[in-house]
Amino acid sequence: MARHTEPVLDWASDFDILDPGYVSDPFPIWEELRRRCPVAHTSRRASTWMPTRYEDVVRIAHDPERFSSAAVGVIPPVGEGTGEPPEPGEVLLAYGLPPITADPPLHTWTRRLLLPWFSHRRVEGYAATTRSIASRLVESFADRGAADAAADYAQQIPARVIGLVLGVPEALSDTFTGWVRDFLEFADDDERRVAGGLAMFRYLSGELERRREEPGDDLLTDLLGARVHEGPVDDAVILGMAMLVLVAGVDTTWSAIGASLWHLATHDDDRHRLVAEPELLPIAVEELLRAYAPVTMGRLVTEDTEVGGCPMAAGERVLLNFAAANRDPEAFPEADRVVLDRAHNRHVAFGSGIHRCAGSNLARMELAVALEEWLRRIPEFHLAPGAEVRWAGGQVRGPRTVPVRFPPSGAQA
């Protein structure tokens, strides 16, 4: 069961990132916090700090010794610290989901094994298939004049692309998406989170056994053959890594595509501009990532320290709110405005430091291709009248429904 959320009376001393108002519109809250108390605190669930300034977020991300990735979840599991027995999924994944849940040295070598799978070169090889997935989806609703840009489109792309990397059939993509949502999006509902994690674990264990018999050209086969410190990699590490690729690559990218289409549906000037100047796309993609950065990560404080004048004690948690950092006016003039051709943009939507998103090349390609294919076929679209846009929040923020209307293809725009 999901836990009940009490209303927040003071964001500086009692914040709650699952508060429905925060999930749908966190921007004014961050702005107030930056002015009044840039490092907010809460005692809900666990003693947790939340810096909202770019400078503080980047400093913490660059200090993995004091801020460990042993607790990256933004919502601590219910039983944590209470002496309750660990959950089944935790025992099976003795090494967590490296590299994201790991500190050096485990982080260093597991990250190195993953990186080549998401290199610039390899990602170019996935672009053509991604484009055909996207264009097939657009064709399926282009002549209807209405679609849900999140559920019918954004949500459908990343699981299919990750399937290519993992070497699993496209038909399974909806199942993947369901597991990942259970695991991440409903993190406050322990039963659902554990069930999603276990289902993924069982499926990937089966796939790993299959690759032992029938090797393919995919990540699992590659990890089975890898040698580190002159030995093979422990199965539990391989499974943790494979699970991470699934978990990290689906909700995140889908949220970024959905938020970008929501922005274009609700901002006529930006939509017209992007259609008229398609060469802006790569820079516009970075700006949309800045403005709607989907991911917030957690860290565990390992020794008493201080950030932005705020004392933090060993054992406390910190949220790396990359989205709030990206809206800091000290780092980005007119931070709350989307400027499609923003030329100076050191945004941290993909994090910063040693955990920088290993899949960022893939995510950027998917976002650019998804927007390009949509705009090519549906250049003119807007939110359906009276539409309710629902945002999910927590670890990953993005719209779950974006009902839009457009002139059906064949009709004159």
Place this chain on the structure above:
Amino acid sequence: MRIRVDEGRCQGHARCFALAPELFSVDDYGLSTALRDGEVPVELEAKARLAIANCPECAVEEVGP
């Protein structure tokens, strides 16, 4: 203009390469290096400045004329 990628800072975001593929190369691990020993042709100086201003790790630097 001459530029350099600080190996200790670069985390492989590849923003530099995306903005100025004429000036950088990235390896399979994302590590970027400046081509031609960092020598920037005059017509590419604007692009080099963009790369400097967009690297999230502040790893691209101007090191000389």
